[in-house]
Amino acid sequence: MSDDRSLWNPYTPLSPGLRRGLGIGSVLLVLGIWAVAAALALVGPNKLPAPWKVAEAFVYLAWDAENQRSLLLTATMWSVGRILSAFVLTLLIGIPIGVIMGASPRINAVLSPLIDPFRSAPVVALLPIMVMWFGIGESMKVVFLFIGAVVYLIPMVRDAMQAVPQSHWIAARDLGATPWESVRLAVLPMAMPRIADGVIVATSVMWTYITVAEYVNAREGLGQLIQNARRFSAMDQVFAGIIVIIALALITYQLMQMIKRKLFPWETQQ
Amino acid sequence: MSISVEIKDIVQEYPKPDGKGVTRVCDKISLAFDEPGINMLLGPSGCGKSTILRMMGGVRPIGVQTPTSGTVLIDGKPCDGAHDDAAMVFQRYSNRPDLTVRENVAFPFRMKLWKKKVPKAESEKRVTDILAAVGLADKHDLQPAQLSGGQNQRVALARALVLRPRILLMDEPFSALDAQIRQEMQALLVKLYEMQPCLIVFVTHDVTEALTLGDRVITLSTQPARVADDFRITEPRPRSAIWARSTEAVKMEERILNILHAANPGRGELTVTV
Numbered sequence: 001m002s003d004d005r006s007l008w009n010p011y012t013p014l015s016p017g018l019r020r021g022l023g024i025g026s027v028l029l030v031l032g033i034w035a036v037a038a039a040l041a042l043v044g045p046n047k048l049p050a051p052w053k054v055a056e057a058f059v060y061l062a063w064d065a066e067n068q069r070s071l072l073l074t075a076t077m078w079s080v081g082r083i084l085s086a087f088v089l090t091l092l093i094g095i096p097i098g099v100i101m102g103a104s105p106r107i108n109a110v111l112s113p114l115i116d117p118f119r120s121a122p123v124v125a126l127l128p129i130m131v132m133w134f135g136i137g138e139s140m141k142v143v144f145l146f147i148g149a150v151v152y153l154i155p156m157v158r159d160a161m162q163a164v165p166q167s168h169w170i171a172a173r174d175l176g177a178t179p180w181e182s183v184r185l186a187v188l189p190m191a192m193p194r195i196a197d198g199v200i201v202a203t204s205v206m207w208t209y210i211t212v213a214e215y216v217n218a219r220e221g222l223g224q225l226i227q228n229a230r231r232f233s234a235m236d237q238v239f240a241g242i243i244v245i246i247a248l249a250l251i252t253y254q255l256m257q258m259i260k261r262k263l264f265p266w267e268t269q270q
Numbered sequence: 271m272s273i274s275v276e277i278k279d280i281v282q283e284y285p286k287p288d289g290k291g292v293t294r295v296c297d298k299i300s301l302a303f304d305e306p307g308i309n310m311l312l313g314p315s316g317c318g319k320s321t322i323l324r325m326m327g328g329v330r331p332i333g334v335q336t337p338t339s340g341t342v343l344i345d346g347k348p349c350d351g352a353h354d355d356a357a358m359v360f361q362r363y364s365n366r367p368d369l370t371v372r373e374n375v376a377f378p379f380r381m382k383l384w385k386k387k388v389p390k391a392e393s394e395k396r397v398t399d400i401l402a403a404v405g406l407a408d409k410h411d412l413q414p415a416q417l418s419g420g421q422n423q424r425v426a427l428a429r430a431l432v433l434r435p436r437i438l439l440m441d442e443p444f445s446a447l448d449a450q451i452r453q454e455m456q457a458l459l460v461k462l463y464e465m466q467p468c469l470i471v472f473v474t475h476d477v478t479e480a481l482t483l484g485d486r487v488i489t490l491s492t493q494p495a496r497v498a499d500d501f502r503i504t505e506p507r508p509r510s511a512i513w514a515r516s517t518e519a520v521k522m523e524e525r526i527l528n529i530l531h532a533a534n535p536g537r538g539e540l541t542v543t544v
Contacts, residue, residue: 171364174329175429176354176383185380189368266367266415 049236054243057236061225071225072244078220080248082138082213083206086145090202093146094153095195101154102161102191103183112158118151124212136217148209149202156198160191193267196260203256207249222248273345273355273436273469274304275326280340282321295321296337297494306467308459310484312474312526317492319473320441326471327439328352344437354383356437357430361446363422365414365429372410375401375428384433393432400428403462420451424458431462440472444479456482460507477526481519482509489526498529 003009031051037043038050045053061072097115101108127144134140164187172186173179214223222245229237280299283292295318303309311319325342328351342349344356365374378384379393388396401407404424414422423443430438444452456479463470474480480487481503489499503522505513513519 167360167362168364170329171358171360171362172381173352174327174356174358175378175381175433176352177378177381178383181381185377186364186366189366192368264368266413 046233046235049239053236054239057234058240058243061237061240074220075222075225075241076244076248078218078224079210079214079222079245082141082145082221083203083210085142086149086206087203089142089146090149090153090206091199094150094202095157095199098154098157098195098198099161099183099188099191102158103180103187108158112155115151115154118147119155121151123148123151123209127212127216131216140216141213141218144213145206145209148213149206152205153198153202156201157191157195160194160198161187163194164190193260193264196256196264200253200256200260203252204249207245207252210245273306274302274343275437275469275471276300276302276304276343276346277322277325278341278343280322280325280342281338282318282325282336283338284334294494297496298340299490299495299497301488301497301500303469303471306469307485308463308470308472308483310472310474310480310487311490312477312480312487313490313495314475314492314530317490318495319475319490322495323358323439323441323471323473325349326437327356327358329358354387354433355435356439357433357435358439358441359423359426359430359443361442363426365422365425367414370411370413371406371417371425372397372401374414374425375406375432377429378433396432396434400432403431403465404428404458418451420447420455423447423455427455427459427462431466434466434468436468438468438470440470442473442475445474445476452479457508459483477523478514480526481514481522483507487522487526489529491529499526501525 004012006012034048035051038045038048038053049057058072061070063070097111101111123144126147130140130144130147134143161183168186168190169182172182177185210221211223211226214221215227218224218227222241226238226241229235229241278300280296281294282296283294285292299318299322301322311322313319321336325337326344326349328349344353366377369377376393376397379388379397384393398407401410404427406421406424406428409417409421414425417425427443444455447455459470460483472483484503486500486502488497490496491498501522505518509519
């Protein structure tokens with residue numbers, strides 16, 4: 001057997017067809033096991049609803065004919081709106097802070113002890129504090145998402161800046177740039193693709209925190225939808241809600257990757 | 271054009287990696303350049319040539335005081351920081367990958383210093399002219415990733431020359447290129463120099479390159495670096511292959527190699543390209 005086809009060759013090129021086939025196959029396999037387990041009633045329906053029950057719940061959530069409304073659409077709009085607000089806030093505050101930290105070891109020494117520890121801190125535990133500070137309205141939810149994401153974004157932006165070889169800074173200095181101009185004109189543009197990676201990670205983090213953000217006093221939203229369903233022991237709806245969140249997070253991720261490739265086509269050619 | 275660069279009794283020491291004591295890289299080096307010309311600074315890798323070049327450029331390596339002692343004078347005035355008389359071309363060309371060739375060459379004009387000094391219309395014209403001169407006029411819209419190594423180095427050279435520097439400092443700019451491309455670049459440099467004469471200090475460890483380009487060849491020993499030899503070549507450029515095999519050229523080559531071997535038997539890296 002040639003090395004091209006060996007299982008243990010990390011450099012094997014994989015055709016898109018085969019990759020998709022294997023991916024879909026693994027999802028179908030899990031779905032199959034899930035269906036069999038449900039059909040044979042191996043697990044109680046209150047713990048693990050059958051896939052078709054989840055599908056039914058999804059259809060009901062997507063369009064409730066009786067009341068002429070789409071619970072899912074409304075919930076999604078609310079959640080997306082909150083994430084979007086937090087996203088803008090995270091970018092506007094996180095990127096400049098990360099950039100100046102990456103551009104100056106002195107500023108980094110001052111700020112990093114205030115920011116880095118939160119990467120491993122239980123941000124969820126901050127929720128009660130958020131409630132105390134910002135009340136139980138919208139601003140609390142947005143600020144919570146913002147805090148959760150920005151503590152990831154800032155260090156990633158900083159690291160992206162520091163990863164740019166010094167030669168770029170020196171070359172700009174030599175051409176007559178001031179130190180700050182060298183940062184702005186030579187280092188920052190080189191760091192942009194990795195900064196974009198940081199933005200993508202931070203957005204994924206927000207999707208994972210959305211249910212927590214909507215834990216307290218949310219009238220609308222995907223997290224609230226799941227809460228509500230759980231309260232009424234509608235496990236099929238809980239599952240449907242979780243799957244929708246995962247799907248939205250995946251779509252966001254793919255979309256942002258696409259935008260990143262469009263913005264920085266030179267990165268892969270380096 | 272008048273220009274004078276003088277370095278006096280330059281001593282450079284770097285702390286040893288183990289933190290105990292210092293290594294002396296340059297030992298009381300004095301050199302004076304007082305007219306336009308191509309000056310070759312020749313010596314084995316790691317002998318301190320680049321250190322001297324950087325001192326003249328004013329951009330200092332980080333974390334060490336440079337020079338440890340001695341002075342660099344430009345037009346008689348001490349130079350102790352970045353200045354705009356000199357432009358530098360490195361082996362690593364540091365072109366912005368997200369900008370086109372033209373934007374890369376015009377890059378310095380994004381800086382306050384040059385925006386103030388050169389009006390927009392003139393900078394545009396200078397960029398167009400230098401792109402034609404380095405042979406990239408038809409490639410002005412491409413990005414660095416679409417260019418070869420030699421073409422990228424042309425961009426870096428154009429980006430330095432567009433500033434019309436009185437001093438052009440070149441730190442082994444062609445040593446990463448294939449032999450044939452290197453020869454093309456050497457010919458281009460000679461052409462550009464004739465169009466826009468300035469004081470060029472060109473660091474190399476390639477004896478052939480030094481003899482092909484130099485009006486003056488300064489040979490350094492190692493380590494610490496001292497000026498071991500300093501002579502002029504009067505043969506006009508471009509220098510033919512016949513001249514390169516002449517008694518005069520061969521003697522110069524032997525003279526340099528003897529000095530380098532005598533100063534450092536078995537140390538450093540030296541190349542002679544044939």
